[in-house]
Structures are given as C-alpha cells and as structure tokens.
Amino acid sequence: xxxxxxxxxxxxxxxxxxxxxxxxxxxxxxxxxxxxxxxxxxxxxxxxxxxxxxxxxxxxxxxxxxxxxxxxxxxxxxxxxxxxxxxxxxxxxxxxxxxxxxxxxxxxxxxxxxxxxxxxxxxxxxxxxxxxxxxxxxxxxxxxxxxxxxxxxxxxxxxxxxxxxxxxxxxxxxxxxxxxxxxxxxxxxxxxxxxxxxxxxxxxxxxxxxxxxxxxxxxxxxxxxxxxxxxxxxxxxxxxxxxxxxxxxxxxxxxxxxxxxxxxxxxxxxxxxxxxxxx
Amino acid sequence: xxxxxxxxxxxxxxxxxxxxxxxxxxxxxxxxxxxxxxxxxxxxxxxxxxxxxxxxxxxxxxxxxxxxxxxxxxxxxxxxxxxxxxxxxxxxxxxxxxxxxxxxxxxxxxxxxxxxxxxxxxxxxxxxx
Numbered sequence: 001x002x003x004x005x006x007x008x009x010x011x012x013x014x015x016x017x018x019x020x021x022x023x024x025x026x027x028x029x030x031x032x033x034x035x036x037x038x039x040x041x042x043x044x045x046x047x048x049x050x051x052x053x054x055x056x057x058x059x060x061x062x063x064x065x066x067x068x069x070x071x072x073x074x075x076x077x078x079x080x081x082x083x084x085x086x087x088x089x090x091x092x093x094x095x096x097x098x099x100x101x102x103x104x105x106x107x108x109x110x111x112x113x114x115x116x117x118x119x120x121x122x123x124x125x126x127x128x129x130x131x132x133x134x135x136x137x138x139x140x141x142x143x144x145x146x147x148x149x150x151x152x153x154x155x156x157x158x159x160x161x162x163x164x165x166x167x168x169x170x171x172x173x174x175x176x177x178x179x180x181x182x183x184x185x186x187x188x189x190x191x192x193x194x195x196x197x198x199x200x201x202x203x204x205x206x207x208x209x210x211x212x213x214x215x216x217x218x219x220x221x222x223x224x225x226x227x228x229x230x231x232x233x234x235x236x237x238x239x240x241x242x243x244x245x246x247x248x249x250x251x252x253x254x255x256x257x258x259x260x261x262x263x264x265x266x267x268x269x270x271x272x273x274x275x276x277x278x279x
Numbered sequence: 280x281x282x283x284x285x286x287x288x289x290x291x292x293x294x295x296x297x298x299x300x301x302x303x304x305x306x307x308x309x310x311x312x313x314x315x316x317x318x319x320x321x322x323x324x325x326x327x328x329x330x331x332x333x334x335x336x337x338x339x340x341x342x343x344x345x346x347x348x349x350x351x352x353x354x355x356x357x358x359x360x361x362x363x364x365x366x367x368x369x370x371x372x373x374x375x376x377x378x379x380x381x382x383x384x385x386x387x388x389x390x391x392x393x394x395x396x397x398x399x400x401x402x403x404x405x406x407x408x
Contacts, residue, residue, distance in 0.1 A: 240359070
C-alpha cells in the first residue's frame, strides 16, 4: 500500500462534513462545549431545537446502558447527569449510524452492546463515571461506519475478503486500505476534537497497552468489545472473537468472579436493549 | 468438584470451595455441609453459584442441554482462530462453563415452575371433588 493511496483514503474519509445525517447542531454544540463561558442551558437549547436529535439523545440516556432510575425527560437534565462529552458522543454515534443502519446491519447493535458491556465492566471494577466508558464503547467502531459511507467500493471489497478468506474485518481493512478502523477512529477523534480519554479508547481498543495516557479506558473497551463478540450481540463485520490481551485483564484487575458478575448483568440487559433501534 | 447454580444446590452437598461475597468476605468455609437454611442464607447474600465436592448434578441430563449445545457450538466457532493460544483456550473454557451453568439454571427454574403448576392443578382437582 503506497503512502499516496493512504493519504488519499484519509482525505476521503475525513470529508465527513458531507455526511448527510450529521446535524448542524453538532458543530454548534462542539463550539459551545469548548467555550468556558457557555452554560448547560445554552447547549441544551441548541440540541432541543433539533427535535429529531433531542428525541434520539433522550432515547439513549433513558436506555439500560446508563441505568438511571426514573425517566430523564429533558436534554438539560441529561447534560447535567451525563456531562457534555457523553452527550456529544451520543450525537455523533446516533447521527453517523443513521446513514449506515440499512447497509451495515448489525453494527449499531454491536456498538450498543459494546457500550453496555463497557459500562458494566467499569461499574463492576468501581471506576468513576462508567457512562464515559459506555460512550467510548458506543463509538469504538465509528471508523468502520465512516469508511463504509465515504468509500463504498472499499466496503464491498472488505465484505468479500472477510467472507472468502475467513479473516477478521480488521485484517481485511489492513489489506484493502492499508490501515484499520482503529486508525480511522484516531483521525475522527482528532477531527471532532473528542476528549482524550474517549479518543484513546477508540483508537487503541485493539492494542490497549499502546494507549499513552488512558490505558484503562482502552482496556475496558478492549474487554467490552470482546464480550459483545462472545455474546454475538449484533455484528461487528466478521464471526470471530478478537484476541484478548491477558495484560488488559491484569491491568484492570478483572478477576473471574468480577467477570461472572459482568456476564450475569449482560445476560439480563442484552434482552432489554434489543429494541434500542435507531430512528 | 463441580460449579453449580445455587438453585440446584441441595442439603447434604459439601462445599469444595468457600463461599464468598462480591467484596471477598468469606460467608461459609470450604468443607461445610449444606442445609436448606444455609442455602437460603447464601442466596440472600447475593451469591448465585457455588462449588461443591464430587459431581452431584447431572448438567447434561437437564432440559437446558439443547440450548447449551447450540452455545457450545457457537463458542467453538468464535474461538476457532485461537485454539493454540493457552490464554484464549482458558477463556474459552471459562465461557463454556459459565453458559453451561446458565443453561442448567434456566432448566432447573423451568422444572420448578412446572412442578408448582402441576401441584396447583392437583389442588384444584381435589377441591372440585
């Protein structure tokens, strides 16, 4: 794979502003989040102005992924409970996936499952703000979606390769494009100025020990992705479990008893999120 | 030694491993013989499975066997590229045992529910008579 071709693909992928479903509210929300003088009320107003978007955000925050008792009925309340970063992640994921829901069947479900698994792992391990881990899980395969939208021909070649050679989607991406969705995640994370913990988690979920500052985040998404594949919840693009790094479990201090606690929670909750469809 | 769902525990079985709470505090020591009140107390502490001596429960004979058979096949398929890796093989075994116990637990629950319904039906027949 030549450097020129990689640069050309990168350019095409990062032309994400052209994605038809990306709401104009996202740009405004991103600007407000970075402005220290802006208030929760201002940000909530921008989101609430887009009725479809606010309905999507409220549907997600009221799902079992976050597990808040009682119903969250306003965007402002959701912002206070979950924080700007989580809400911004929800806007990006629901909007980008909207475009793909028909063509990449199962990837949204896989992402929702991974969000649930990451949140559960973080909760069982007693980590602060498990919802931040959940949103990293929701975004972990964003690179696959954006690549498929921006490079539809490459997507076809990837599917054929996975099917005919029985290789993983990641291996196929490296052969066809010269890079994997993990690298695309890094580009997108920087492009949308995502917070560094979420950016590292999605960019290093296949090699979490290479994450520089947020190894714990990357390890949780590594484990969450693995568990979602074991349960075969949704479809990540191939029918394999990815390799689980023993050091990731060791670093998280995730023992067998805790793992079983996570599995028990997932057995119950995967049924509950099954109807968390887009649209 | 056999790991079983607490729902399948019965008085007279002996613990092969101590029963611990989620925070690591030991509730019942290894070697203790189970009694009905003790099983109830273990359940009240939020513990859902225990390890007992011998193999007192025939998991394969339970009706959950069909479900478990399907899951076992899928796990074999999902882990197919990692057969030579010791860590992944151990993880495969962990999931296999977990889903097997889950299937047995579901089957035990279904059997208990069925026997309750049969008893109810018997009672109403006797009342009618």
